[in-house]
Amino acid sequence: MRLHVLPGILPAPRWPRPGYAAVSRWFAILGLAALLAADLHVTSLHPWSDLERLLGGLVRPDFLAVEGASILYTVAFAVLGVGLGAGAGFLLAIPYARFRAVRIACAFLRAVHELFWALLLMQVFGLSATTGILAIALPYAGICAKVYAEIIEEADLSALRVLPAGSDPVSAFAYARLPEVLASIRAYTFYRLECGMRSTLVLGFIGLPTIGFYLESAFRQGRYGEAGALMLVFYALIGTRRLWVRGWTLPLLVLGAILALPPMVGSTDVGASLARFLGHDIVPAPLRHASLLAPDTWLETWAALWAWFRPILTGQILPGTLQTLVLAQVALVATAIGALVLFPLTARHFAGPVARPFGRVLLVTVRSTPEYMLAYVALQLLGPSMLPAILALSIHNAGIIGYLMGRHADGLTYRPDAPRGLNLYAYETVPRLYGQFLAYLLYRWEIILRESAIFGILGVATLGFYVDAAIAELRLDVAAVLILATALVAIAVDAASRALRRSLRIADLPVRLASTDTPRSSAPVTA
């Protein structure tokens, strides 16, 4: 009679279930190994004098040099791109749980970074509002579909159960399910708009007329006063988001955005460009004039295809993937350390009433700064190596996780005789929040990976580096294969992250920014 063994409930594990400590240890060891493999060379000789001039620009911003229209376009692209993406995402969320094909399509949409989407869309739609809006809408549709589906999944079903038999599915959805999830969906969508503004800013770096367009010029030519002013305007936009993005302002925003869209200079022949892009440009070169199924030549065609693909695989995909994973791993561990150091700055029990507001402003500022822009600036200051990319990723993500952890720390209830200072931090707060911390970190893993790949465009030898080269050589077929490979790596990391979260039993903890921004409206905040 051994009462504590319940065979049916506890299946024999195939391998020992990893604990928090083991997973942390393995990530740290891998991060250290990656650090040894990473190229951390600083090529610039006077990074400090450049940094000083940059900070000087922030202190003495030149607001007169700011191109007003770029602010308008940034908001307009974000509103319409996110609106379209969220709308499509909502429609996709309904069949999301039932159809594998929908889930795969959404995973692919969100695994391709918006900058890659923009580079592809530009081939057909040129430098136009359509390119800007679709580059945001496509990946955001994939992200929103997944998150909305999760929200719908988690919702309370009690209203549905009391509906009379024979209620039609549309009414059931509209009256019993929607009211349950609408608040969460709304909070998430509004938060997405903030992300959308970061994304549209970054699209300016490749030529769309948003704030990023002028920021890039200003940085490149050393006009730091103008750059500082543009950044401050952008922080103001993000910081005031809650004031101007509300339920009742939405119709005004959408209408205003449509009216404010920049007129296209010149026009592309969309039909002909689309046909050429799909029918020729992205078709692998050996297949442009041959068929893989033609009965007499299929063998040669397959051989030619392999001869074309092999050097891409060995010379670009494999080294690019390795470098991308190395960068992401170092950045992830650096993010973890950064977040653990930073979060006390915003938590009531650690920062005093003077320090806490400063800590909050600091973390909100770094979280509002797009990591691509941080990397661009750091590369200008330090030269092309992995170091600026690591700095950019870890500063931005440590800001995000640190801010959220601070909020969770404030939500904990302590015993009246709890220790203080370092003892409280090390023996109570961190241990109690550690599961939540790992959940956030694992969730950011895939996002960090996507950004790591895109940083190649800036000169770090990750997958984006080879995409940039292929586009410069007008080999769009190679670029398409590389982007596909990047998407597959991102999907694999996402799957690994989910598996780990499940096996650590932290899969149910909140990982979305929006869900802690409005703690009352959704999942419990405390770990």
Added chain:
Amino acid sequence: MRAWLLRLATVSVLWGAAVSGPAAAQAPSKPFVFTGIPDQDESRLVERFGKVATYLEGKLGVPVRYIPVKNYPAAVTAFTNGQVQLAWFGGFTGVQARRAVPGSQAIAQGAEDAAFKTYFIANAATGLQKSADFPKAIAGKTFTFGSRASTSGRLMPEFFIRQAFPGQTPEQVFERVGFSGDHSRTIQLVQSGAFAVGAVDYSVWDLDSKAGKVDGKSVSVIWESPTFPDYQWTVRGDVDATYGAGFTEKLKAALIGITDPAILEPFGRTKFTPVTNAAYEPLVEVGRSTGLLD
């Protein structure tokens, strides 16, 4: 629910806008749009192309617009998808664009572009001196090209490097290889010592030297390359159909007729002369031998 109906309405309105937008803009006299590869300081580009736009509008009798792009491939893309009808390309980007758009022609080049040169420049700390022969001592140093698709900043220097070190790629010859993005930036990077050696367009070097942006104590020219054909104005083959018969000839005459030093100076050119696609055939061969063209 209302919010969702609204969002749905937005989606449909948007699709309408996205689909009908370009078509609606096409209606009356279609503006003639051009671009140029962003090979140097943007303020200089804005100055020169702004002047060209005003000049061409007077000569051609159609609205002329300049659209700025952020990198070389974006200029080629704007030409291949038809957003621009005319472009100021480098030798290599011109070849790329004309191969992608059958019927397009090179119509005018700068007088200096028939025999263009690359300068290899080095930071003073390297101790490298100017020589007539290819400076083989640059092996093992850090090296920056300009844009990946630049003729004088990538294609030709890579060709000369492969010639001087047979069987080796630039990545094998140098400790580190970078792509600065444009020629002004190449000069800045070598001047600051971020890279020891760089390859730069000689006309941009001259313009930046004149503008006082080059510190002769930190960076100097160590080698002048043999000559090759470079920049040119390339026009799409379909402009006669859009803007009327004889438009290409009119455009060519207008470009060759530019005598105003205020326009020519920011280009670093003395005048524009007629040219044909055949003048750039040598670059196709070079492109194939370096693997940048199929």
